[in-house]
Amino acid sequence: MANLLDPELSVSETAKLGSACRDWGFFQLTNHGVDEAVIQQVKDSVARFFSLPLETKNAVAVRPGGFQGFGHHFNAPASNKLDWAECLILETQPVHVRNMEFWPANPLTFRHVLDRYSVETTSLAMRLLGFMATDLGISQETLQSAFRNKRQTMAMHHYPPCRRPERVLGMTPHTDGFGLTLLLHVDGTPGLQVRRGRRWFPVRPLPGGLLVNVGDVMEVLSNGAYGSVEHRVIPHAEKGRTTVVVFMDASVDGMVAPLPELLLKGGETPRYEAVERLEFSKKHLKALAQGQGKQLLDTKP
Ligand SMILES: O=C(O)CCC(=O)C(=O)O
Ligand SMILES: [Fe+2]
Numbered sequence: 001m002a003n004l005l006d007p008e009l010s011v012s013e014t015a016k017l018g019s020a021c022r023d024w025g026f027f028q029l030t031n032h033g034v035d036e037a038v039i040q041q042v043k044d045s046v047a048r049f050f051s052l053p054l055e056t057k058n059a060v061a062v063r064p065g066g067f068q069g070f071g072h073h074f075n076a077p078a079s080n081k082l083d084w085a086e087c088l089i090l091e092t093q094p095v096h097v098r099n100m101e102f103w104p105a106n107p108l109t110f111r112h113v114l115d116r117y118s119v120e121t122t123s124l125a126m127r128l129l130g131f132m133a134t135d136l137g138i139s140q141e142t143l144q145s146a147f148r149n150k151r152q153t154m155a156m157h158h159y160p161p162c163r164r165p166e167r168v169l170g171m172t173p174h175t176d177g178f179g180l181t182l183l184l185h186v187d188g189t190p191g192l193q194v195r196r197g198r199r200w201f202p203v204r205p206l207p208g209g210l211l212v213n214v215g216d217v218m219e220v221l222s223n224g225a226y227g228s229v230e231h232r233v234i235p236h237a238e239k240g241r242t243t244v245v246v247f248m249d250a251s252v253d254g255m256v257a258p259l260p261e262l263l264l265k266g267g268e269t270p271r272y273e274a275v276e277r278l279e280f281s282k283k284h285l286k287a288l289a290q291g292q293g294k295q296l297l298d299t300k301p
Contacts, residue, residue, distance in 0.1 A: 018135030170233030
């Protein structure tokens with residue numbers, strides 16, 4: 001990020017950012033500028049939450065039919081493997097959508113720290129989107145306004161160690177159904193793999209870095225210039241792994257569709273149908289439940 005902001009390096013760094021979004025849909029961001037103290041506090045608070053006894057964590061348990069709260073969220077019926085993870089999902093932005101009943105009061109620091117991280121990651125995402133817009137050849141405002149005041153959802157995952165990793169999956173292969181994802185490793189345990197073609201590539205988290213990946217909504221907004229990336233999690237045989245994942249949502253007038261400015265400037269035809277935001281989520285969840293990786297996006301012929 002520091003290089004993107006540096007006037008001397010910005011052009012070449014923006015090109016690198018663009019090629020990562022086009023070729024991989026995934027990259028690691030270092031020198032991201034998020035307050036180090038906040039990062040450390042998030043790591044501590046989330047690790048402490050997962051270390052609490054199950055009864056305590058169940059004070060914020062997910063309810064039948066709901067999705068916010070603590071529990072096992074992603075047991076994909078299509079997979080014959082167990083999902084080896086526990087997870088806490090919260091809506092974090094805009095502030096008025098927060099349901100504090102699901103925000104842990106234990107540890108005491110949790111709510112305050114998550115609020116601060118939520119604010120910091122929102123502004124980081126906006127800065128990053130500015131550079132992505134430049135790379136796509138559209139105004140920063142066009143892309144940023146698609147994300148402004150939209151939902152931010154956080155998923156905190158804990159994957160306990162598993163002595164038979166071949167029998168389980170930390171998380172089944174999927175793409176993220178939002179605009180942009182920022183992932184923080186709480187510890188150094190690897191486990192995330194991203195797919196390119198037929199191969200799965202293990203991700204080695206860079207110390208102090210954040211992983212960023214393009215989600216399905218961004219793929220559509222960019223008319224396929226950027227591609228969402230399929231990924232999965234393999235648990236570690238000896239070490240637990242904890243992550244904090246921030247999803248930034250986007251839409252234009254309640255729709256998920258290629259950005260008109262992009263189509264106009266590039267003289268491109270839309271490669272995706274315009275879909276209402278809610279419909280888009282339903283399709284994404286259905287595809288997830290059926291274990292269909294990237295087939296969900298409605299690509300025009
Ligand atoms: O925990 C991870 O490494 C990945 C989590 C993930 O892919 C997600 O929450 O969508
Ligand atoms: Fe994901």
